[in-house]
Amino acid sequence: MNIGILGTGNMSSRLGRIWLARGHHVFFGTRSVEKAAQLVSETQGKAQAGSYHEAARFGDVVFLGVPWSAAEETVRALSAELRGKVLIDCTNPLASDFASLVVPPHTSAAELIQSWLPEAHVVKAYNTIGAKVLANPIYDGVSATGFYCGNDAAAKAKVATLIADSGFDPVDCGTLLQARYLETMTLLFLNLAFKQQMGGEIAFKLLKR
């Protein structure tokens, strides 16, 4: 797949390299010309890099890896490029204490993003996964779960493939409304990892018979 990546933080840069290694075409979008050159150089020219607009235009699937505080401005500016595209929303609308969410009750970051981009296919994914876990999502032979949800079946099927390609067990959680619970799950993750001092390498798994 052609994947555009918006943002060059831990999740974005690690996932971009993972997908690249699995044979996908990756274009990193960044506001920094230096960062763009660095990413191309670090991937021996296998990845492309440029502006957010170029990344959004390039991708059939676009990964939104910017902080929540930048999400609305970023996606509204790209509404033309993102029309009809799959947008993976990895944001977590965290309050500054990392212990609550700043979105109103009965909605979620993902649903807000979908409302700003009614013609894109928003799929919530990767938001419950710590960046450190990307390096190795297998725990004694058990793969961590990549929970995802969205309203478009074809878009979700593409994201499920990318989740599996990155080593996680994809679990379809249903419609985009379920993002409310995936986003609060991240609060539990952050609390366990940092306040309970279990560390950033913990991960959630859905066990099935």
Place this chain on the structure above:
Amino acid sequence: MNIGILGTGNMSSRLGRIWLARGHHVFFGTRSVEKAAQLVSETQGKAQAGSYHEAARFGDVVFLGVPWSAAEETVRALSAELRGKVLIDCTNPLASDFASLVVPPHTSAAELIQSWLPEAHVVKAYNTIGAKVLANPIYDGVSATGFYCGNDAAAKAKVATLIADSGFDPVDCGTLLQARYLETMTLLFLNLAFKQQMGGEIAFKLLKR
């Protein structure tokens, strides 16, 4: 331990038998004289049964297994018996659509119960676990997680022992505030089990290195 159980639904009756089999003393509290006699008979007289008041008086640890709609009336009527006791709150404050919670934002069933019983030690536990999973919490050698949280360390230690005795991997999620996220996790569980048709035998696991 002496365990009083309030309610005789699936979670209550199954957990009572499991703890009984692990050598604990169990007293089932119910409003039905017939049900009380039946529970005593089904456990060959190993469990005791009687009123909610008797069960609450009997237990050093008391398991609250009534529906959320009955929780406030039930615990307020037992405030004297529950003083200083460990109260395991297994409730989920589900709306009638099973897709949202009826508690206000920025609180949880567990925190409300603690506010009604300031002298009890409320520990949220078992609410993310399906009743069917109690029969066998091991999935290919991996034990499902029993998430719990509360404000009193000694109370949590007792509950962790009971969680382990029932075959689950106990994970301390911190203060009672975390119940907010354990309660929304149940919405994800119900959605996956029933709307996504994965069935009631799924369970959450926290993977660690």
